[in-house]
Amino acid sequence: MEKNRYSKFIAIFKQHKFTHKTLIYFSIFIAVGLSYYFIQLNYLKSNYNNTKVTHASEISGKISYIYTSRGVVFCKLDTNSIGFKFDRSLNFDYDCEDISSFLETGDSIFKKANNDSLIVLRKGNKYLFVLGKVID
Numbered sequence: 001m002e003k004n005r006y007s008k009f010i011a012i013f014k015q016h017k018f019t020h021k022t023l024i025y026f027s028i029f030i031a032v033g034l035s036y037y038f039i040q041l042n043y044l045k046s047n048y049n050n051t052k053v054t055h056a057s058e059i060s061g062k063i064s065y066i067y068t069s070r071g072v073v074f075c076k077l078d079t080n081s082i083g084f085k086f087d088r089s090l091n092f093d094y095d096c097e098d099i100s101s102f103l104e105t106g107d108s109i110f111k112k113a114n115n116d117s118l119i120v121l122r123k124g125n126k127y128l129f130v131l132g133k134v135i136d
Helices: 007-015 020-048
Strands: 057-071 072-077 083-086 106-112 118-120 127-128
Touching: none
Parallel strands: none
Antiparallel strands: 057 072, 057 106, 072 083, 106 118, 118 127
């Protein structure tokens, strides 16, 4: 007769006595975590939906807050309270080629109106990204 392939797992599970109290704590932990995630997501959607950086946008300032999700960058600048959203941009000249993993709090960013180039200044160095495009 073949042994149940999950018999080791079942034996380990039976050794640990999971009480109702443990399950309640675990459920509360999961509920709080999911609530925090959805509140953060809602906040980002409500504050950044209409402020996507486009070809016509002009921005200038130092990043005071940054959040990335699925390749999209959400950030606020110290010059105003409006949030901005950048689409994925890649520059393979840098170790961190994706703008979503490249940008940090404290970086200065500049973009002229009617231009798709985004310039990032960090510690005296100048870095270039083109919005929505790939630079090889």
